[in-house]
Amino acid sequence: MAGMTAANLRPPRRRLARVGALAGLLVTAVALLLAPATPASAHAVLVSSSPAASAVVPDGPAEVVLTFSEPVRKVAGKIRVIAPDGARADRGEPTFESTVVTVPVDPSAGRGTYLVSYRVISADSHPVSGAFTYSVGAPSTPPTDTGSDNRADPVVENGVKVAKYLGYAGLLLLVGPALVLGALWPRRLSRRGPARLAWTGLGLLVFATLAELWLQVPYTAGGGLFDVTGAGLGDVLGSTYGATHLVRLGLLAAAAFLLRPLFAGPVGRTDGVILAILGGAALFTWPLAGHPAASPAPAVSVVVDAVHLGSMAVWLGGLVMLGGFLLRRADERELGAILPIWSRWAALAVAALLLAGTVQALIEVATPTALVDTTYGRLVLAKIVLFVLVLGVAAYSRALVRRRTAAGRPTPVRRAVWAELAITAVVLAVSATLVQTPPARTAGADVAGTQVGLFTTTLSSPLYSLQVEMAPAARGNNSLHLYAYTLDNRPQPVEEWKATAALPAAGIEPIEILLLPLTDNHATGEINLPAAGEWQLRFTVRTTDIDQATVSATVSIR
Template sequence: MLAAAAGLLVGLFCVLLGPVTPASAHAALVASDPSNGTIVPDAPNKVTLTFSESVQLVSGKIQVIAPDGSRADQGEPQAAAGTVTVPLRSGVGRGTYLVSYRVVSADSHPVAGSLTFSVGAASTPPSESAGTESVDPVVRALIPVGKYLGYAGLVLLIGPVLVLALLWPHRLSRRGASRLVWTGVGLVLGSTVLALWLQAPYTTGTGLFGVSGDDLQDVLGSTFGAVMLVRLGVIVAAGFLLRPLLRGEGGESKADLALLGVLGVAALATWPLTGHPAASPVAGVSVVVDAIHLAAVSVWLGGLVMLVGFLLRRANERELGAILPIWSRWAATAVAALIIAGSVQALIEVASFKGLYASTYGQLILVKIGLAAVVIAMAAVSRRLVRSRAAETGPGPLRRIVLAELAVTAVVLGVTAALVQIPPPRTASAAESGATSTTISQTITDKSVSLQVDVFPATVGNNSLHLYAYTPDNKPLPVVEWTATAALPAKGIEPIEVPLLRITDFHAIGDIALPAAGEWTFKFTVRTSDIDQSTLTMTAKIS
């Protein structure tokens, strides 16, 4: 068993070194109202945050700080799918506001960040609030370790139970195999309890032992907590049904075995419901595919453990002659399911060919594919050995190749556990698009007017303009008449008049279709009285 033990250690090593950077959020802020960095003429009555996937709130972790450092939010924020609404108190003053947030994405990862907006005029932003703490490094390291132990528990539970129920020779003692299964049960239960505990500091950004009763209560009341409690209940119920099977008393009925199978399916489904598949654009497909992937790995690897640990050493030639062909068919089916399910899931999460080689997630997928190919080649060799047993090759070569399979698949499990802490390319691209604002915001001034100009989305086609007029000391400046034109001299496009609509005394809006990309020249004339007016010019790159 030295090779398998080495594989287990290397797998744990992969888990510990896989997420070497802070765990990244698997959802992204894609929009906000007011938008980040913008100046609005009047104080809004709410702030709206839009994320790339559905999120759940973390108690006390969304704040809006006024320019004077006081809280501008009031009441409780509300979350609906991927939109979070934060109500604001009335009478907030002019200046720059800081919005800090920390929520939990659909795949159970915390999402934290901040943005600013200004009312009337910009000012020095308030200091960062307590909403965006990073993840404690100990917590970050323990989460994938717990997941690895959970995967190992599944392997030691599902595969061995199938072998005991359908392939185990009656004359052999079940004591050692039973201990293996109970170890699997213990690992699944232990990893689930650990996951529930770790989710509290992971969500709030506190240390491992900085968890309060309210934090645990919030976790238990979340979707993540509900799924974990279901897993605990299912495993405990399965434990009672396993007792007669593991004792070899013959007391298990077909109905009990069928119920055990149902509980096994329910337990498997809890893994994808708290991971990337739950946040997939085709969540129903991803959850089913991921459950099949886990089942295939557990049957294949768990069966290998039973073969190398017990059957190849204890079963006689006649028994092995009956067992190995059946197991070989099981393994071939599991490998086929593994390849198909893994390919579908990778296509969904990677989303593009570039994502396969240009992202950490995609690179780990390639590593996993390479390791899986090695294991499949080993499985093909062992299958040939099974077929050649008539030539009396003996169990020795087969046992060695199965040990090698176990060693490599242990490393595959480690890579898998590391993958769950890394955002897939589909969410990373959402984060990039969300972080990149296409609004051009400029302030142009002369001795009497300071004009704030916002152009959105600053691309070829229809665009909106917002104009805000202030005095040089940042007070609203009433405007009697607005005019605006846009030209692209480099491509011979003469000035196009922009129709403007007056919204307030110092705010006007307009729409214009820009037909080509390039450095556009915008000219604005602001008349503030019968005899006073200013003409200001700016350039903006339209892509």
């Protein structure tokens, strides 16, 4: 009677599991319908502005126009124009049209130097911030923006990386037990331990997904860990990033109903196929919310990244099951049957990892120079070195299996498995940092409108103040601009300009810089700096027939 009751209960439980899975899929479908239709694009960078950076215009513009390399989204209150007196010069809300952002500006805010600061969201969900200056009539001492801070909170930045890491860890802890329990687990062994591990993995995945949604608000808008508003959270949930995370939660909910019977005992082919489909669909939510969806070849990048992630989860999740359970609990006969199959699976997963990783690197790094000159490229190199170490340990494990010593003496294989896992734990940490780093293809770009490579300072004397600008402030040819002002910040007419550059540490005596006056208070010149070091610049400005003063500055050339 008890046996009949159990048998009769099985079909309703299966039906309940499938109904639960269907409910999770409905949540996923709703999230997909709510997802905005945005074009794929790269990590956005500012390519031009009007007025241009450091430009001097005769009259105040009625608007400042920022043009980015790809479409960007708004961060409320993070685009500001500061007048020379420190007051806000922007008027009203900026308008966003694809790659162009237009900021209304008060054209009568006065003469002098204006500061434009911005923070926007690129299509790969990462914030892009920067600042530049332009001048009306003549340059003055640049103002500072005390009312807005576009710098990212380090606690939030590190929190995002930790959440990414926990998500990866949860994925492999879920996939490994589900795969082994469904295909390789001996019937005589209890499933309780692997089931607990899998539920832990599922919990980590849900927690990491919710944490990423929460942290995305202060990460994109700037602010602390708890600077989360309803409007900010609504903006995140209404973006592609938010939609993909909601889809992931829906797929995990659907999978949870089918995982319960799998953890209790063998399941049918239909449930196994549905689980595989749900798992494959969930894998695509990672690349769709990050760099791959915004690469030059988004379709290829998304598929390759999903394959890369899935291969990682199969390989490392299987290793956890192998080292944590099978090598300790299975007998010699069972290990003799399981290990050769697992060895083939691992070889296929590693091959897929290598192929997908190579394609990813080619797309995201773009050039050999970027591989060593950018943070993204150096992280890729570190990941490659660690991966080579893992492959060496994996080859040793596979050799043990081929010699069939693992079934009789599993201890050497167990040690090799834990060595693989220890190294790959570091690989996962590098990966979590990598996905938060701007790709090398954009990090190494020469972006117009930014002040990267610009040295600027204001020097004072009893007769005048001198604003100095040098670009790109690097070895080789450099352009120099000098602006002279009276002590009450009005243009100071200059009778004669003189300038020299010296590098005493390298024995380079003062080199005269030929200066060309452009206006009565503005001169320009070109200088070739042949070596790196602390260059000493000296400027002598004669304001009348008898009045002159010399000021100096030190610029670091790398």
